[in-house]
Amino acid sequence: MTKSNERKLTIARAMAEATAQEMRIDPSVFVMGEDIAALGGVYGNTRGLLDEFGAERIRDTPISETAFIGAAVGAAQDGMRPLVELMFVDFFGVCFDAIYNLMAKNIYFSGGNLKVPMVLMTSTGGGYSDGGQHWQCLYGTFAHLPGMKVVAPSNAYDAKGLMTAAMRDDSPVVYMYHKGLQGMGWLGTEAGATVHVPEESYTVEIGKAKVVREGRDVSIVSVGMGVHNALKAAKKLEEKGISAEVVDLVSLVPLDRETIRASVAKTGRLIVVDEDYQSYGLSGEVIASVTEHDISVLKAAPKRVAFPDVPIPYARVMEQFCLPNPDKIVAAWDEMGALQPA
Amino acid sequence: MTKSNERKLTIARAMAEATAQEMRIDPSVFVMGEDIAALGGVYGNTRGLLDEFGAERIRDTPISETAFIGAAVGAAQDGMRPLVELMFVDFFGVCFDAIYNLMAKNIYFSGGNLKVPMVLMTSTGGGYSDGGQHWQCLYGTFAHLPGMKVVAPSNAYDAKGLMTAAMRDDSPVVYMYHKGLQGMGWLGTEAGATVHVPEESYTVEIGKAKVVREGRDVSIVSVGMGVHNALKAAKKLEEKGISAEVVDLVSLVPLDRETIRASVAKTGRLIVVDEDYQSYGLSGEVIASVTEHDISVLKAAPKRVAFPDVPIPYARVMEQFCLPNPDKIVAAWDEMGALQPA
Amino acid sequence: MAPTRDEQHWMYRNMVTSRRFEETIAKIYFEGKSPAFNMANGPIPGEMHLSDGQEPVAVGVCAHLTPEDVVTATHRPHHRAIAKGVDLDKMAAEIFGKATGLSGGRGGHMHLFDADVNFACSGIIAQGMGPAVGAALSRKMQGKPGVAVAFVGEGAVNQGGWHEAMNLAAVWNLPFVCVIEDNAWGISVAKSAATAVPTNDVRAAAYGIPGERVEGNDPFAIYEAAGRAIARARAGEGPSLIEVETYRLAGHFMGDAEGYRPEGEKDGLFEKDPIPAMRARLLKDGAASEEELAAIETESEARVEKAIQFARNSVDPAPEDALTRVFAA
Amino acid sequence: MAPTRDEQHWMYRNMVTSRRFEETIAKIYFEGKSPAFNMANGPIPGEMHLSDGQEPVAVGVCAHLTPEDVVTATHRPHHRAIAKGVDLDKMAAEIFGKATGLSGGRGGHMHLFDADVNFACSGIIAQGMGPAVGAALSRKMQGKPGVAVAFVGEGAVNQGGWHEAMNLAAVWNLPFVCVIEDNAWGISVAKSAATAVPTNDVRAAAYGIPGERVEGNDPFAIYEAAGRAIARARAGEGPSLIEVETYRLAGHFMGDAEGYRPEGEKDGLFEKDPIPAMRARLLKDGAASEEELAAIETESEARVEKAIQFARNSVDPAPEDALTRVFAA
């Protein structure tokens, strides 16, 4: 389907482009974080911005996440629109109060008299042996707590549109990008994430899921990297004559339960794919959202393919054992068949 | 059922008693946290310990949660058994790295060559207008992340036994006690939490749920304060001729899915009551645990009565509007009836 | 630079207003909470942290501020809010949890936000620091006037967020002042048990900025030290730190029996109550007449009375409004 | 107090071992990663932070330590681990992700734990501080000998956890030493852009403890400063802080093109490589003969070679063992 006039971008470049476009039209936008200036971000998503916008608006910070995320909240309340980076989502533990108790709650505490127009972008995920403190997903952790919108693009088109939408939002948005989708070769990269991206500015709606593949027999619901695993699994299932629908959640908060429910109502079966820890997270929420609504649509017990409840091991064989992958999704389908009610 | 020789204790006293008993037999146990010495803990759970054990073993700390929880990890790895208090669970945001990246993962990172025998006790919950930063539950937040056992007693008997079990465990245990159950009159207190507690030391098994009321028509699953709401709702339902079973989870990690599933298999209906935020948390996990196992047992879509996904409002009328209560549980039953599949 | 006569009157007025306000709140706080004291009950539920005795810090600093300047405060916010000019009616209504409150009852006593005068709070220790530094950054980037002041307790200085924010303000040379109210206690823990140095002014050296310590809870000395720091910030010369010795005349929160205080410590404090002291001084210096002071007092009382009436007479929020204003409109 | 002849040999041996180890690791790291460099591939996957140039700090400090003393390190742990006496075979195997590794492959390069010599890491900036302070507390409470040393980078000193732990160690007077390896960079951010003071020794004043700065990446000067601090800690006189000027000869991690470094900075650094410098000095001082040094070098190389062979020849963990050792046995 590649058109000759297609301009393919990596997610990293799509993020940087959206940022640059907003910065050109809105002087209140600025970027801060660790290594986002001269280095252009460890994951490339601020590359080129320092040259165009200078060190006042593209600010490297000390390794002081509590201070600079807290500062972003104060600046956002004071008329600026900060885009702030938490280099790895895994580092939230040193600064989460600034995120969940300030950024997420100050609109509410002010009764809506304040706006907190800021974006917290943070890298998630992995599968490149970075060990237990450097490639968690933590979708559930962020999505569980009120007051933040949470988005997680699976491809460059959405990445650009979500970034623009997030920067224009007057509420805080957590923008979780996946390292394995960034298009940084040194991390390995999922080719499917690098897609056509229009040059002009546009938005992708926050809170709207997308059916990225239509199907009849099973709904595979996921986000970020999981969407690519789901699409690959769908191909494998197709070879077996099974028609899988794939839902890309795009946003975790607000969660588009309508789209999920409509898909499952059609297919009658649900597999949730989540690279985050299995329990008390995304996979449970999606299943509950469907089942609390209407169990009669389900032809089989729903399934999850998620990261087991263990710290992320370093050794490649262990790490890959834990990660969701297309084969595990296919296996989930196979088990599901067996569990069909008579 | 009150026997004359019953010795009723509040949860606060039960916690202190368990701690004192362990400290008497094990010199490696010590307590640290803010205001746990002379004040005896804001919630009374270390009252009397300073007098008996002195300031070396009952240590008030600076307001430096990252340092002293991190220090507890270091001490636990070095042969001590710290019981450390995070005064309000809401404060986890200033110190969560020490909790989830050190305390929870160092056993794994050491391949089991280290033990991390520490207990992190922390107050949760409320309903006394302490506002959005002082009475969250955050069950889902802690239970989602691997490497910590998580317990949450609903009564003084369990409180003592769980504390003893936690202190004897060689792995980190997060002990979440509920302010409204502590037996501190100034917080209002749930009478049902103050029960008979044997004088001698005993343990309550971590990871085992309890059916605290048997029933036939619906399983109400909850933890902590929710158990008391569930029991009250069960009484109201009884008046309508409905027989409700109440499951007290006792532990969130490990989660006793067997007991939940067995109960729902019997009753065919599930209501989860959770004072924590609704989405991506406990309520979803319990529902998913049941439905992924076997949907055929369900006679109706499961229901949740949880705190809505908004920051906790201060004003009493708003706060009470958000909190789970027995009437909402009864209402959930009522709606459930209507949703029964034909 | 000493405060002008007008400023002295302003300072006294705000100290008295704050004290009267809190005395009134304290009385009402117990309504509905007897015979059994249960925090959840009465027209003012929840925790209540009073600032009695600490008023000099708020007025000595805020005398230098205009509404466009930014202040962040803590769990103990009333004196600072009043000195910063937060609408007293709406503030009272907020504490009563009413629909007319600053945030319509969503925030409460520990979360007073008044965008009109750039006042904000956090109930988490030291977490007002980052937002204040960020506001200072915002002003610098926008080329707009205004300094940011973060008030914290001496206990907060041992919190990591405090250190990070001080370093950030210093390395970016921001118009920021940190004011430490040293009331000697963090709940029940004495400063000496928590802080490795006797006074926190020395910690300024860690950031290469000026640090001052003001002894004696003296509004005039506070005014002068704050004046220097704020002038410096306005001139683009960067942040400073001031630690003020002050006294917590009330318990940490209402209901605190303060059994942890050394015998007799409290009595000594009441003798040092800064409000009568300032009154006497104004008279002695000839800075105010008895009549002027009486007028200030009457006026302050009336203002408090009006605010409390406003709060009492206001309606409760609609319960379901709890679900609104999570995100910006 | 200068190091003895034996200590000097020990220091040189450990510096050489560390350097040879990392050179070997660096070479193997690229196996399987070409033509396209992809971190996930090859026998050593993931991020790799080398300590080339920083060896003097590790040996100058650890020369004073015994296995019972506690050390915590960071994302850049090799030189410290080697100087602390971590089993080199198991350490290599861990980095290769093998079943015979320190943690059977669960931890990896940033999570080297060796309980036998009380060595631990955290890959999160400044988060080795708390555990080290806690170990110091544990020794004090148990009346057992041993000091705890936390190694951190200069970038970590701006992190809140660093401040909290320093204050805690000081207020409790613990046998703790914080060693700051100032390699001038935190990834791509220069110290001057991140830290409000030129040198971090001045930050000791914030905790009322001694602070020293050692210039020039000089193993002997480091040895002396560390000796003072550790002796103080052993004597029960409390914590100290040492900042050492050192040089990062490699990129922040392997693959780092270091485009952010000012032109020519790197060339200057290589001239200051501390290993040839120490070699020359030992010869000049007559502290070692050419033969002795050659023997040390050969021996170090052999030790590294053996460790790498051990790692290469070890088996992978069973994939499903990922699910074990989450909780204590």
Ligand SMILES: Cc1ncc(C[n+]2csc(CCOP(=O)(O)OP(=O)(O)O)c2C)c(N)n1
């Ligand atoms: C991070 C965090 N830890 C603990 C608390 C609980 N707490 C509330 S006030 C307080 C004492 C604060 O002391 P200080 O900073 O001196 O302020 P003061 O109360 O004296 O005004 C504590 C420990 C909190 N709110 N936030």
Ligand SMILES: Cc1ncc(C[n+]2csc(CCOP(=O)(O)OP(=O)(O)O)c2C)c(N)n1
């Ligand atoms: C809390 C936290 N923030 C950011 C990082 C990412 N990070 C890893 S190393 C590093 C630079 C550290 O600099 P420094 O402390 O000087 O140590 P060096 O790398 O120079 O040894 C950063 C920012 C992290 N690991 N943890």
Ligand SMILES: [Mg+2]
């Ligand atoms: Mg104080």
Ligand SMILES: [Mg+2]
């Ligand atoms: Mg460095």
